Amino acid sequence: MSELNRLLIANRGEIAVRIIRAAKMMEMDTIAVYSEQDKHSMHSRLADDAKSLGYGTSKDTYLNIDKLIKLAEDCRADAIHPGYGFLSERADFAQRVVDAGFSWVGPPVDAIKKLGGKLESRKIAAEAGIPVTPGTDNPVLPDQDAVQLAKEIGFPIMVKAAYGGGGLGMQVVRDEDELISAIKRTSKQAESAFGRSEIFLERFVEKTRHIEFQFMADSRGNVVHLGERECSIQRRHQKLIEEAPSPAINEEERERVGSLVKKLAKNVGYVNAGTAEFLYKDGEFFFNEVNARLQVEHPVTEMVTGKDLVVEQLRIASGKRLSWRQKDIQIKGHAIEMRINAEDPLNNFNPCPGRVSNSVLPVGFGVRFDTHIYNNYEVPYEYDSLLGKLIVHGENRLQAIYRAYYALSELAITGFPTNAAFHRVVLANKNFHKGNTSTSFIEENNVIPYIKEAFNRRVAAAFLTGIRSSKMILPNRSQNSNWKDLGRRESSGRGLS
Amino acid sequence: MNEEIEPRTTVTPIKKASKFQRERKSTKVIDENDPRFKKYDVELNGRSVQISYDKTTDEVVIDGKLYNFHVTEVDGYFIAAMGDHTYTIEHHDGQIFLEGRLIEFNFKASAPKLVRKKIKSGDEEIIGAPLPGQVVGFSVKVGDKVTSGQKILTLEAMKMQNEINCVITGIVEEIYVREGDLVKTNDKLVRIVVEKE
Numbered sequence: 001m002s003e004l005n006r007l008l009i010a011n012r013g014e015i016a017v018r019i020i021r022a023a024k025m026m027e028m029d030t031i032a033v034y035s036e037q038d039k040h041s042m043h044s045r046l047a048d049d050a051k052s053l054g055y056g057t058s059k060d061t062y063l064n065i066d067k068l069i070k071l072a073e074d075c076r077a078d079a080i081h082p083g084y085g086f087l088s089e090r091a092d093f094a095q096r097v098v099d100a101g102f103s104w105v106g107p108p109v110d111a112i113k114k115l116g117g118k119l120e121s122r123k124i125a126a127e128a129g130i131p132v133t134p135g136t137d138n139p140v141l142p143d144q145d146a147v148q149l150a151k152e153i154g155f156p157i158m159v160k161a162a163y164g165g166g167g168l169g170m171q172v173v174r175d176e177d178e179l180i181s182a183i184k185r186t187s188k189q190a191e192s193a194f195g196r197s198e199i200f201l202e203r204f205v206e207k208t209r210h211i212e213f214q215f216m217a218d219s220r221g222n223v224v225h226l227g228e229r230e231c232s233i234q235r236r237h238q239k240l241i242e243e244a245p246s247p248a249i250n251e252e253e254r255e256r257v258g259s260l261v262k263k264l265a266k267n268v269g270y271v272n273a274g275t276a277e278f279l280y281k282d283g284e285f286f287f288n289e290v291n292a293r294l295q296v297e298h299p300v301t302e303m304v305t306g307k308d309l310v311v312e313q314l315r316i317a318s319g320k321r322l323s324w325r326q327k328d329i330q331i332k333g334h335a336i337e338m339r340i341n342a343e344d345p346l347n348n349f350n351p352c353p354g355r356v357s358n359s360v361l362p363v364g365f366g367v368r369f370d371t372h373i374y375n376n377y378e379v380p381y382e383y384d385s386l387l388g389k390l391i392v393h394g395e396n397r398l399q400a401i402y403r404a405y406y407a408l409s410e411l412a413i414t415g416f417p418t419n420a421a422f423h424r425v426v427l428a429n430k431n432f433h434k435g436n437t438s439t440s441f442i443e444e445n446n447v448i449p450y451i452k453e454a455f456n457r458r459v460a461a462a463f464l465t466g467i468r469s470s471k472m473i474l475p476n477r478s479q480n481s482n483w484k485d486l487g488r489r490e491s492s493g494r495g496l497s
Numbered sequence: 498m499n500e501e502i503e504p505r506t507t508v509t510p511i512k513k514a515s516k517f518q519r520e521r522k523s524t525k526v527i528d529e530n531d532p533r534f535k536k537y538d539v540e541l542n543g544r545s546v547q548i549s550y551d552k553t554t555d556e557v558v559i560d561g562k563l564y565n566f567h568v569t570e571v572d573g574y575f576i577a578a579m580g581d582h583t584y585t586i587e588h589h590d591g592q593i594f595l596e597g598r599l600i601e602f603n604f605k606a607s608a609p610k611l612v613r614k615k616i617k618s619g620d621e622e623i624i625g626a627p628l629p630g631q632v633v634g635f636s637v638k639v640g641d642k643v644t645s646g647q648k649i650l651t652l653e654a655m656k657m658q659n660e661i662n663c664v665i666t667g668i669v670e671e672i673y674v675r676e677g678d679l680v681k682t683n684d685k686l687v688r689i690v691v692e693k694e
Contacts, residue, residue, distance in 0.1 A: 168658065185634070192633065192677070236657065343657075344544065351628065351655035354543060358592075360599050381629050384656040402511060409508040414601035416543040428514035450518050452560075459541050460557040460564035461577035461584040462595055462602050463548060468568055469575070 004028055004079045004103055004318040008072045009043070011083030012062060014388055015296070016043035017372045019081050022310035031075050033068065035061035037380040042372040049075060057382060062086045065093050069100050079103035079317055085384070088293040089116055089165070105317040107292045111268045115290040118162050119200055125276075125287040128264035130257075133279065133286040135202030142183040146201065147176050153203050159183055161190030162198035165291075167237035169193060172204050205286060207438040208279040210234065211246050212291075213261045214301045216312060217270045218322040225258035226301050226309075227331045232437040233426060235349050240419070241426060242297035243336045244304045247397060247435030248280060257285055264290070273298070273313050296339070296389070299370060303335035303393040334400040335393045338408070338423040340371075342385040345422040345451050353379040354416035362407040366393045366400075373413070387418065397435070401427055421451050507585055507597035517582075525563040527556075534558060536607035542600055547607060621690045622665045626680040630654025634676060641669045642692070649687055652680070667691040 007023045008031040009016045020030045020043060032047035036055035044050035051071045053061040061067075063086055072080055080097050082088040082105070091112040097104045106112070115121045119139065126132050134153050139162055140146040150157050150173075159182045161169030169190040173182045183199050191197040209232045217223040230246035231239040245254070261276045275295050277288040298309050312323060343351045356377045361369045371388025373379070379387065392407055394400030405427040411420050425447050426432050432441070442448070509517075534549035549558040557564045566577040566584075574587040587594040593602050634651045637643055644666045652659045671688040674680060 189633065238657075342655075346544070348660065349657075350659050351657055352543065353628075353655065357601060358599055381655055405511045405514075406508065409596065409598065412599040414542050414599060418542075424514070425518065428511050428518055430515050430519055433515070455541070455544070456546075456559040456562065457564060457579070457582060458584060458595060459539050459546055459548065460559060461566050461568075461579070462541060462586060462593075462600070463537065463539055463550070463557060463604055464555065464564075464566045464568050465575045465577055465586045466602065466604060467550065469570075 004314065006031060006075070006077045006079070007105070007314070008033065008068075008075070008077035008080045008102075009047070009083065010062065010068050010080055011086055011088075012038050012041060012043060012372075012383065014370050014372045014386060015083040015085075015294070016041075017046060018370055019083060019310055020046045022308065022314060023081075025308075025311060026314050028079075028314070031072075031077055033062070033071060035382075037382055040377065042374060042377075051075060058086065065090075065096055068093075069096055072097075072102055073100065077102060079105055079314075081105040081313070081317075082293065084293050084296055089291070091116060103317050105272065105313050107270050107272050107274060111270045112292045114268050115274075115292050116163065117198075118160060118164070118289050119198075121290050122287065124268060125264055125290075128260055128267055130260045130264060130276075130287045131285055133202050133205065133288065136200045139198040139200055140183065142180045142187070146183060147179055150176060150179055150201055153201060156204040156206070158202045158204040159186045160200055160202055161186055161194060161196070162200050163194045163196040164190055165194070167234075170237065205279050205281055207440055207444075208232075208281045208286075209246065209248055209437060210239070210277065210288075210439055211249065211280045211285070212275045212277040212295075213258055214273070214275050214295075214298065214309075215258075215261050215265050215270075216273050216309070216316070216322060217265050218316050219271045219319060220321050221266065222322045222325075223262045223265045223270070224322060224324055224326050224329055225261050226305050226307065226329055227254060227258070229297055229300050230437065231297060232439050233432075233441050234439050235442055239297065239339065240341075241336065241338050241423065242300050243334065243397075243400070244300040245331050245334065246280075247437075253283075253285075272316050273309055296386075297337050299368065299389060299391045300335040300337045303368070303391060304331050304333060305329055306332065333393055333395050334397040335391060336400050336404050337389050337391045338404065339389055339419075340387045340411070340413070340423075341419050342379050342387055342416055343419050344417040345419050345448060346417070346455065349419070351381070351385040352416050353381040353385065355379070356413060357415035358412065359414070360410065360412040361388075362390065362410040364407065366403050367407045368392070379416070387413065390423075398433065401433060421454060422447070425451050425454065506583060509582070509596070513581075526561050527558050527563045529558040529561055537604050538607050539602075539604040541602050620665065620667075621670070621688055622663060622667070623685055624649060624661060624663060624687045624689070625683045626652060626686055627659075627661070627682070628652075628654050629681050630659070630679070632674050632676055632678045632680060632686070633658065635672065637669050637687075639669050639672055643667060643669060643689060649689075661686065663687075663689050665689060665691060 006029045009019050023030045030047040032044045032050040033053050034044040035053050080102050087093040091109050094104050094109045122132050136149050156174045159171045171182050171186050173179050187197045187199045211228050211230050213228050214226040229244040231242040233241035273294050275291045279286040342353050343349045356373050368391040373387050392403040394403050408424050529549040533551050537548050566579045568577045577584045630652045633653045636648045648660045649663050650661050667689045670690040673685045
């Protein structure tokens with residue numbers, strides 16, 4: 001391996017922008033790839049070169065291995081960064097990348113294979129001495145054996161796709177009558193979503209916290225862990241708010257689990273960035289899985305450690321040794337990340353893409369906004385609804401919460417509903433202040449009716465003001481064509497934007 | 498009214514918001530079908546809602562709850578206050594700011610609708626796709642009895658599994674799509690017919 005000069009980013013959206021920024025700092029040429037729907041997305045503008053993947057669904061574009069390899073060859077890239085999602089955890093893609101002679105900015109193919117299956121990764125974790133959630137060691141079929149195994153583990157049971165991810169392919173079963181049909185259903189879903197239908201059973205631990213450890217390894221056997229993140233605030237098994245450090249765990253637990261995670265990474269010959277996910281309840285850790293890639297929520301770790309993970313990923317991929325030792329990693333202050341999505345919390349969090357008619361993004365001390373949106377950007381409905389991530393850093397948790405709340409109150413994205421109101425409500429919640437978070441926080445604290453109430457109040461306030469002074473407050477009421485209006489605005493020299 | 502005008506605050510302070518969240522003061526419930534109300538369609542940041550407004554009393558009813566804001570104009574901006582909740586609204590150069598934050602806001606009187614028919618036998622509901630996506634699973638089959646609000650199918654869009662529910666109670670008469678089909682917005686998915694008595 002040698003110096004990398006041209007990096008192809010096989011991803012889109014916010015993470016592509018994040019990687020391009022890091023690569024520019026390393027003075028690499030960057031090559032973005034885009035589907036035609038994403039032609040005007042920020043990543044294709046920021047990169048030094050942008051190549052089209054054609055028009056189509058993810059399958060034809062960002063998941064099209066042949067096209068990506070061909071493009072990388074055509075533009076003489078020497079490394080490929082997969083980002084998160086899409087092809088980031090696909091061993092076959094990593095293999096093709098390596099075979100074609102490119103550097104793969106990620107873990108070795110072998111490690112991805114070992115950790116990709118949830119069943120294998122559970123075995124590997126157990127070997128490293130990590131406590132694993134009680135569950136089956138092998139895939140189960142929808143038959144009486146499964147019922148027997150489930151009884152041994154104890155209900156409620158989580159039916160899980162062995163090759164699932166992204167919050168899909170899992171289902172909670174509370175009694176044995178539902179078990180077989182749930183296995184059949186999940187297996188079918190997994191087959192269509194991940195191409196593998198294997199299912200296993202695991203005890204479902206209720207009201208847990210989701211805690212994960214970030215680690216980083218180089219190709220010379222050095223491994224460090226960068227502390228934990230807590231990602232308990234979720235909806236539909238997908239994370240919405242992440243923070244570091246977790247308010248629940250102490251220094252001793254961090255060191256103990258951190259070193260177990262390092263051992264796991266060494267055992268599989270891991271290189272580059274990875275995350276070990278755990279469920280945590282009352283002082284007990286239960287291993288969940290390893291994500292062999294960069295994660296969406298990596299910025300919270302960056303904020304509290306002051307280390308740029310993506311730059312380090314690129315350094316490691318070019319064969320350099322890890323720039324830090326364990327003693328260089330110190331957790332300073334507290335960071336919170338909120339995922340701003342084009343989705344409506346008042347309508348079951350259903351996605352609602354559209355055109356960004358206007359956006360004012362928060363800035364200031366300790367505030368970071370990683371995004372790919374800009375005014376007049378059209379959010380395509382083909383991909384996930386993430387618009388950006390608001391990350392704040394504070395001296396302590398409470399300061400971070402306050403900073404986040406007031407930063408959010410500056411955030412304005414118009415054109416379609418976003419979940420910003422949801423974040424504000426959670427941040428103002430006393431139980432969140434106290435650190436009483438769990439994966440069922442939304443239901444337990446009944447936050448949705450309050451978002452509705454706050455929304456209604458704003459509607460009423462705006463309406464009553466508007467109806468009082470409707471000429472003044474509603475400038476866009478004119479039924480004239482936009483052209484006419486534009487002419488007027490131009491002649492009066494106002495509203496030219 | 499002889500109220501002292503509160504100092505202008507742009508944002509509900511976090512302490513106030515959390516106190517309010519804990520106490521959950523309930524708002525007065527009111528029948529919005531009273532003829533003194535006129536209906537308006539209001540859109541705030543891409544989310545539409547229908548409200549009822551009484552011109553004489555300046556009362557607004559949303560979802561059956563009363564919102565009674567007192568609006569004052571101070572130096573070119575407005576303060577709407579209800580109880581100890583205040584919102585500052587400012588208009589400048591074609592843009593509206595609520596709590597100092599740019600919003601998209603519009604309203605118009607609701608088009609007079611025909612009096613809503615009572616659901617009777619033979620009525621039907623055709624469920625259309627709310628957004629483009631892929632049908633990944635049905636919870637019902639033709640001939641099933643369904644009750645209002647029941648989950649009918651799952652539509653995967655933007656990497657999310659979205660539950661599509663029905664509005665009326667009846668029998669699944671026809672399913673227009675198959676599992677795995679890609680659908681566009683407003684494509685017909687399922688037809689449900691109210692059971693004949």
